[in-house]
Amino acid sequence: MSSWWKRRSLKLRLTLWYAAATAVVVAVFAWVVYEIVERRLGAELDRQLRIDFDVIEAQLDKDATGQIRWLVRGAHGDEGYARLSAWFEVWSEGKQLLFRHWPVREADIKNPLPAPVESILRFYTVELEHDLHVRIMERPARVHELGVIVRVFRDETDTRRTLAQIVEVFVLAAPLAVFLASLGGYFVARRSLAPVAAMAEQAKQITSESLAERLPNPNPHDELGQLAAVFNQTLQRLENSFTELKRFTADASHELRTPLTALRTVGEVALRQGDNPTALRETIGSMLEEAQRLNDLIESL
Template sequence: MLTLIVCIFSAAILLFVQTRLYAALDAQLGLQIATIGKVYREEPDELADLASEWGITLFRVDDAGGIRQQTEAWAREGLSSPLQPGDSASPLSWTAPSGRRYRVHSLTGSSYRVAAAIDETSLRDTLWTLAVILATGIPFAAGLAVAGGYFLAGRVLAPVGAMAQKAREITAESLAKRLPVDNARDEFGQLATVFNDTLFRLQDAFERLRRFAADASHELRTPLTAMRSVGEVALQSPLDAVAYRDVIGSMLEEVDRLTRLVESLLILTRADSGKIHLVPEDLDLGRLAGNVIDQLHVLADEKRQELTLRVPIRVHATADAALIRHALMNLIHNAIKYTPNGGAITVEVNATAKRAVIEVRDTGPGIPIAHRDRIFDRFYRVDASRSREEGGVGLGLAIARWAVEANGGQIELASEGTDGSLFRVMLPAADDSSAADGHRRVPHELRRGTQEAASS
């Protein structure tokens, strides 16, 4: 492309110089014709002196009587041949029999005709010299362009080579490596930054996958080891029917733990693969929370806990009912599990600024601040030994977070310290909830555990 541009530029220069030189030559030729015409009109006898006095050696003057004056050089070169009869003609270039090139021009007056010519040899030599210079310079310009382009491309593309070399070294075992970024504001720096962000996400995904596989293996190994131990102990010595019943019951408890673990893993696996299709619908969150509490109140009764539902206003949200029910089930079940006997769990449904809010508060030991950032991670437990004693597998909050976020909501641990826990679920409110129910308050309070209802 650069060579083509240089060729076009050189041709344009040659054409421009040629035009300017011929324009100057035509101006000189016109001046000679004007001089010859003036001398003919004023002092016709002095036409023969034009060559010696004015240096005009190629001209011819015709009048009514024929050729009035003609120089020897004009006749020798036969310059009358290109002249056309009639009125004045534009200057033209003509090649004489001798091979020389002349610029010829004529002017016709009332009773005479003046013609003159100028040798083009020096002009053509100049143009030829310029053409040779330009033609010779084009390969040199192309060569310099290639060399300079190669040098500059090497300098400019050096970061790309460095990034490519570094990228070849990155494998699944070395995702912590990053591409070099010399200047984060230029294009290559931005590209490297994007790749580094991608590598960071891949590294995080691989780490979570490794942790998930390790934790899942550990969780599966624990009940299997317990079942094997119980079975081996039972086989070492004969037992009576009651003892065998206890052994079988213990093994069934571990089987139930395994079943719940596998079901939770299946839910998270399907969630990660995107195979769970949401069915959004208009939900009455107060009624949904009440149904969940109705299913779990037996667990609260066993621990003599007070399980309360507060719905000061009717709140609607657009979400998948099954997933939100699952999330609430996990949150309330966790609250019951970690709240001591005689404690209280409160579930409140409310709405603020186009958001439906569900809060689950308990009077349990709470969650220390050090664990707040990881409380929703898979298989993460604040107290691992106590969680296993309670039958938990560390996936309930992870499933709850996924269920809420899949419906466009957020879940957070709103409490601080160890004075109970408060989990807050925020969902997009239904479009017509404010218009339909914004001014209609439905006081409602349901208490489980004391088996009495009261209205607020």
């Protein structure tokens, strides 16, 4: 994986980093939004349960036989709606069911809940049937002098549907956001690295014969501009070095040419005067002097 990653272009790696960063941000944002909405919907459901409890507690009474009864009263005389919407149970502190009102008939209740464990205020969620989740509040109350525990129910279907819709929106929107971020990242990476491509193309054209050329530097104030400036300074030093080398080569050629020319001239003279030993001796001495001069010149180089 590491070798594969290193073989990819910097443009592609930057694009993938943009996409990965966007995916992480979207995931964190979705989680935060989900948690906030879930908590607020849960708090609203608990608030409605408290209101239901207050209304129901005020309407509980005992008949002449001591049985719990519900004196149902709607907000505007609509007792029928109140009977349909109310969902609660009344238990004694001894865990005996005293009254039950569910939105279904008693015979249709498949999974009745057990008695409350403790006589305290508590909220919790249970699944009564498949995909039927309800929020429950249990709270102690008094019907005249009788201590009871009222268990109030609220259907969580709408709450869960809202949360599911939020998840669906983020599931659909997240790939689009990552795709757009990838496009934006590719555009930004391409635009940011365009000076590098231009510098690389120009650097390919520079040879020992064209050291006077320089890399393009549209913005000398950013990091790429500073890099181009350093390369241009290096090219300037190379150009100066090549100029000095050419000058040195020309001077060395001139200095070497003089003793070599003298050696050649003396040798030609010696060939023409080959029958004169004295002249030959002087010629050889002169050639040795020029050879020594040439040796001294080479050592000085």
